[in-house]
Amino acid sequence: MTIFNFSAGPAVLPRDVLQQAREELLDWNGSGMSVMEMSHRGKEFMGIAATAEADLRSLLSIPENYKVLFLQGGAHLQFAMIPLNLLCDKLSVDYVNTGEWSKKAIAEAKKFAKVNIVASGADQNFINVPAFETWKCDPEAAYLHYTSNETIGGVEFNWIPESGDVPLVADMSSNILSRPVDVSRYGLIYAGAQKNIGPAGLCIVIVREDLIGKVTPGMPTMLDYKIHADNDSMYNTPPTFGIYMAGLVFSWLKRNGGLVQMEQLNIRKANLLYDAIDASNGFYNCPVVRSDRSRMNVPFTLKDASLDGEFLKQADQHGLLQLKGHRSVGGMRASIYNAMPLEGVQTLVEFLTHFAKRHG
Numbered sequence: 001m002t003i004f005n006f007s008a009g010p011a012v013l014p015r016d017v018l019q020q021a022r023e024e025l026l027d028w029n030g031s032g033m034s035v036m037e038m039s040h041r042g043k044e045f046m047g048i049a050a051t052a053e054a055d056l057r058s059l060l061s062i063p064e065n066y067k068v069l070f071l072q073g074g075a076h077l078q079f080a081m082i083p084l085n086l087l088c089d090k091l092s093v094d095y096v097n098t099g100e101w102s103k104k105a106i107a108e109a110k111k112f113a114k115v116n117i118v119a120s121g122a123d124q125n126f127i128n129v130p131a132f133e134t135w136k137c138d139p140e141a142a143y144l145h146y147t148s149n150e151t152i153g154g155v156e157f158n159w160i161p162e163s164g165d166v167p168l169v170a171d172m173s174s175n176i177l178s179r180p181v182d183v184s185r186y187g188l189i190y191a192g193a194q195k196n197i198g199p200a201g202l203c204i205v206i207v208r209e210d211l212i213g214k215v216t217p218g219m220p221t222m223l224d225y226k227i228h229a230d231n232d233s234m235y236n237t238p239p240t241f242g243i244y245m246a247g248l249v250f251s252w253l254k255r256n257g258g259l260v261q262m263e264q265l266n267i268r269k270a271n272l273l274y275d276a277i278d279a280s281n282g283f284y285n286c287p288v289v290r291s292d293r294s295r296m297n298v299p300f301t302l303k304d305a306s307l308d309g310e311f312l313k314q315a316d317q318h319g320l321l322q323l324k325g326h327r328s329v330g331g332m333r334a335s336i337y338n339a340m341p342l343e344g345v346q347t348l349v350e351f352l353t354h355f356a357k358r359h360g
């Protein structure tokens with residue numbers, strides 16, 4: 001039986017990538033060493049890191065005046081590093097609240113800056129992205145932060161907010177590389193690796209050069225983007241194996257037609273799944289408004305929640321794993337990142353249909 005893993009993160013990786021990693025595990029490229037055993041300053045690993053960065057730059061067409069940083073501490077550390085590095089002499093920062101991850105970013109930023117909530121999906125119970133016309137942005141804010149895909153609530157931006165001269169900052173942890181994106185519209189993009197990039201332990205930051213290097217005295221060295229930028233992310237020992245794996249994923253994406261191809265496939269997968277949910281006559285329900293539904297994380301509930309346990313048990317028996325929803329919302333969630341093949345979504349849809357027939 002083929003197993004399909006719908007985990008929200010750490011999540012499924014492309015099979016080809018895992019196979020390549022297995023083949024190279026004991027001896028990378030004839031070096032006689034595993035990537036895990038290499039000095040991060042040796043020529044082998046320096047080459048691996050440089051190729052990974054070059055491939056990421058080419059996938060996202062990252063302009064020259066942006067730095068790519070390979071950091072640790074996950075997206076959570078960025079919740080603090082962003083205000084610490086970008087506040088400078090400004091007094092406040094703008095945040096959009098679209099759900100659980102926005103809230104966490106906001107709570108952390110409040111420790112370092114006055115946070116202005118420009119728009120919130122809270123009164124609609126986070127089932128949509130607040131319309132841009134309603135946003136109350138401050139032209140004097142140090143930056144405008146939003147979460148481009150709410151991994152828990154399943155709400156995704158299908159457009160890029162207009163922030164004028166205020167640098168736009170996006171938490172793209174769960175939808176980076178799922179579609180082409182105009183990096184030049186952003187001041188900073190960050191993403192923990194464990195959803196769409198590679199194993200946990202690596203966090204990628206793409207930041208416009210003019211925004212870094214203006215931190216206050218007393219800033220811990222490891223929290224300063226400038227230190228990492230000046231040292232090509234090798235100020236301390238970087239997460240070498242994570243960078244290697246990310247590099248294999250980038251190269252897999254390039255081989256498979258890049259982000260244009262990936263977006264087409266992601267649209268197809270998401271439509272298949274949402275159509276099945278919507279066609280179930282209410283047996284399944286996805287609360288998110290159609291225009292803002294995530295292509296990556298599909299939350300849904302069963303009309304009869306007492307069937308949840310049976311649903312998960314049978315799904316497991318069919319090789320459909322990790323469909324349980326986030327503990328804060330309950331129900332189910334199918335995460336269908338880049339590495340989830342179309343066949344996985346097709347198999348899930350067949351299962352959904354059969355289960356509804358038997359229990360409807």
Ligand SMILES: *Cc1c(COP(=O)(O)O)cnc(C)c1O
Pocket residue numbers: 009073074075076077101147149150151171172173174192193195
């Ligand atoms: C998973 C996730 C995070 C948290 O990432 P960590 O690496 O655990 O810190 C933050 N934001 C979003 C949108 C996420 O999906």
